Amino acid sequence: xxxxxxxxxxxxxxxxxxxxxxxxxxxxxYWLNQFCMSLMKPExxxxxxxxxxxxxxxxxxxxxxxxxxxxxxxxxxxxxGGNIYYLAKVFSTDGLSFVQAVSTMTGMSVEDYQAMMAAxxxxxxxxxxxxxGN
Amino acid sequence: xxxxxxxxxxxHVPLIGVGIDQGKQNEPYFQPIFAGYEWTKEWVSRPDxxxxxxxxxxxxxxxxxxxEIIPTFAIGCAEExxxxxxxWGPRPVPTIKNHPDLAWHVAESLILDEFDMTIINEMxxxxxxxxxxxxxxxxxxxxxVLIIPIMINVVTYPIPSGDRCFRLGQAIKRAIERFPExxxxxxxxxxxxSHQLQGPRAGLINQAWDQKFLDDLTENPDRLRQIPxxxxxxxxxxxxxxxxMWLVMLGALTNPKELHRHYHVPASNTALGHIVLENEK
Numbered sequence: 001x002x003x004x005x006x007x008x009x010x011x012x013x014x015x016x017x018x019x020x021x022x023x024x025x026x027x028x029x030y031w032l033n034q035f036c037m038s039l040m041k042p043e044x045x046x047x048x049x050x051x052x053x054x055x056x057x058x059x060x061x062x063x064x065x066x067x068x069x070x071x072x073x074x075x076x077x078x079x080x081g082g083n084i085y086y087l088a089k090v091f092s093t094d095g096l097s098f099v100q101a102v103s104t105m106t107g108m109s110v111e112d113y114q115a116m117m118a119a120x121x122x123x124x125x126x127x128x129x130x131x132x133g134n
Numbered sequence: 135x136x137x138x139x140x141x142x143x144x145x146h147v148p149l150i151g152v153g154i155d156q157g158k159q160n161e162p163y164f165q166p167i168f169a170g171y172e173w174t175k176e177w178v179s180r181p182d183x184x185x186x187x188x189x190x191x192x193x194x195x196x197x198x199x200x201x202e203i204i205p206t207f208a209i210g211c212a213e214e215x216x217x218x219x220x221x222w223g224p225r226p227v228p229t230i231k232n233h234p235d236l237a238w239h240v241a242e243s244l245i246l247d248e249f250d251m252t253i254i255n256e257m258x259x260x261x262x263x264x265x266x267x268x269x270x271x272x273x274x275x276x277x278x279v280l281i282i283p284i285m286i287n288v289v290t291y292p293i294p295s296g297d298r299c300f301r302l303g304q305a306i307k308r309a310i311e312r313f314p315e316x317x318x319x320x321x322x323x324x325x326x327x328s329h330q331l332q333g334p335r336a337g338l339i340n341q342a343w344d345q346k347f348l349d350d351l352t353e354n355p356d357r358l359r360q361i362p363x364x365x366x367x368x369x370x371x372x373x374x375x376x377x378x379m380w381l382v383m384l385g386a387l388t389n390p391k392e393l394h395r396h397y398h399v400p401a402s403n404t405a406l407g408h409i410v411l412e413n414e415k
Contacts, residue, residue, distance in 0.1 A: 008363075011364045012364070015335075015367055017333045018332070018333050018367065018371075020291055020367060026201060026290050034202075036196070037201075040197075040219060078333060083196070083290075084373075085289060086196045086201075088195075088221070092220070092221035093221065098149075098403055099403060102332070102337070105332060105334060106335075106336050117400040117403065120339060120341065120399050121338060122335065122336075122337040123339075124338055128368040
């Protein structure tokens, strides 16, 4: 007997501070992520950087998705269906490394985030499960 | 006949590629990252150990494929592949040359063995494939091995289960052992170990969990096969799920023996893991 897809996906909601890129998210963020893919081409990166709002008019995204992009609000972009490997095209175009961009989602300064990583990273203790509080 | 002689697993953190491409191996941050590959570089250069072909299991990180096509299991069958431009220009690495006869044989065999592979004749390959090659072979003018890319979706859920990946490895082993050419073949699993690149919980590292995973590659493979996705996500961070690709390597081996292990935190946002497993002779 195969596992129910409903139970499989419901369990993901119990992980603190984490959004799993399910098919639901992939559908919600389809054009957001495809927009990110367009930045793989140098000529598109130039156009995007020259006039971000104008570049976005060609993409079938929600206003929320567009404003989160303009704000570089990566947590919001994840909520709106973005995936980190796609969003990486946006922060790479900005000249940011993964560490620099990822730290913006944690509420920590990049220096504090780097210090945490150098000290062994974030402990899983207390952030495994919302329900179990462990 | 072709024979699988060893399995190698390694993280494929982009920063490892940056360290090599920009000649930073001896800088204090990078030195402990690269030191753990020295043993493997020496071991793999010995004639008895050097593979003719590497079956390299990795995932594409929105480089060759966007959301328009999402193959769960794919195999590269073209003559050769070029390094992808991931947004800052392609990595300066040699062309990846395939063994197309073996790749097509593996593709045909897997499909007959009920693994419904997507066959890829045109794609670029990103850091998931090129970083492991650079970590182990350095910067040669040509890669010293032929490479069969096996690409697995570990980005858009549901992704394949760990046990399914293990059984894919078993089917790859059956396919390779039926190929008539005398070839020394290695299977590499890449990605992991614990890391999370997104959200308020980003930066999660679970060294105890990772070390137990490394132990159980030889001590308790059956436990690893049964780890559900939710455990990877809770314990190793959202991107630690890449470890299912190590299980393809594990499935292709028989009673593997650990020859070498390297574990270091941090490499960028990631716990770097690397292991060399010798196959039963």
